[in-house]
Amino acid sequence: MELVVEVDDPATLTKAALRRIAEDTEMPADERVHAEDAVTEDTAEALAYLVDPFDLVGEVPGIELAQASWSSEEIDYDPDSPDWDLDEDDEVDGDEMVGERVGG
DSSP, rough: OOOOOOOHHHHHHHHHHHHHHHOOOOSHHHHHHHHHHHHHHOOHHHHHHHHHHHHHHTTTTTOOOEEEEOOOOOOOOOSSSHHHHHHHHEEEETEEEEOOOOOO
């Protein structure tokens, strides 16, 4: 599975991640500083801090998530490119885009 998201407000995403870090009362101080630096410097880190792959599929019957990893890259979305395959259920509407990127 590959998930493609468009971040249209990086500052809001970063603020949400920083709020989540501040609310984590069990996080040691040195880890907190590292987490705050990471989400401030990299939008993908902020997203990764807010989205837990195990939570995404934990309730899906018939599967068990054994491993999850994150990678990110900035890309330009081109609906005419053969690298993109949008199904009829997918949509591109303003700033919202869902679809599957074919290849790598």
